[in-house]
Amino acid sequence: MIASAGCTQFPGIYSPGDDLLYAEGHSKTDNHHVYINYVDFDYMKMMGFRMISGHAFSSNFPRDSVDGIILNETSVRELGYDPATCVGKKAYSALPFSSGVPVRIVGVMKDFHFEDLHNPITGIGLEIFSDPKYTYITAQIDKNRIRPTIAAIQQVWQQIFPDTPFDYTFLDERFQKNYQADQRMADLVAWATGIAIFVSCLGLFGLAAFSAEQRTKEIGIRKVLGASEGSIVALLSRDFLRLVALAVLIGSPAGWYVMQKWLQSFAYRTGIGWTVFALTAGTALVIAVITISSQAIRAALANPVKSLRTE
Structure with a gap:
């Protein structure tokens, strides 16, 4: 001692x-x-x-x-x-x-x-x-x-x-021990965020698959007329990414307000800079692209002859 x-x-x-x-x-x-x-x-x-x-x-x-x-x-x-x-x-x-x-x-x-x-x-x-x-x-x-x-x-x-x-x-x-309540809240938010992202990805995946199925013949015609795979992937992804971007624009102010209220409980606290929301928006878009791209690429690579056979 x-x-x-x-x-x-x-x-x-x-x-x-x-x-x-x-x-x-x-x-x-x-x-x-x-x-x-x-x-x-x-x-x-x-x-x-x-x-x-x-x-x-x-x-x-x-x-x-x-x-x-x-x-x-x-x-x-x-x-x-x-x-x-x-x-x-x-x-x-x-x-x-x-x-x-x-x-x-x-x-x-x-x-x-x-x-x-x-x-x-x-x-x-x-x-x-x-x-x-x-x-x-x-x-x-x-x-x-x-x-x-x-x-x-x-x-x-x-x-x-x-x-x-x-x-x-x-x-x-x-x-x-003084921060146990804050740690429990952080763990709860982390789990809730993970579940929300997983459910959102399932929804995006289902919507992308449904959209690709509904537009099978349109995609076939575009390919026959010379459209590239990249342009078709962009076509199928564009609408979903716009929705994700809109969700980010709506959710960021709400997230900023909630975090500001939580930080008010600390006498000594950090600020919330724009980089946090930029990183969040970028991460959301990347997750959305990864989720949607599997169905979009699959539809873009499909043989147009099969999709137009019944026409």
């Missing part, structure tokens, strides 16, 4: 601990919500949080456990302070059960995502637990020794807490 630390919350899960802080010279009504995570002196170093100003928690600064707090950039700006010059400033709690004793800003850490990307970065503060009763133990371990390290931790855990089950999770897995 490389490092370990205690905390009441860790990134990727909902944090129920919070406070309402307001800056010096402001009233209680001018408060801002800040998620509070109680940690030990080793937590920040282990997590690799980047400091903008001030210092991280360390046993070299024992007074921090009394009234020190480290805030992220967002919370400092919401309080009305400058992240570069706010070290030493005080913040007060507006909670009704607050003791009234202010906290002292000892450092400002760079903003990071401690919730999933559906939510914007909000205020978060770290404090040292004066009475260390942590909810979680976080650990950084060597990726090449994951199994033996977990087994060693479990052995120590069972010695100390024999009646408490040993349970653990990986940080990346906990973050990924």
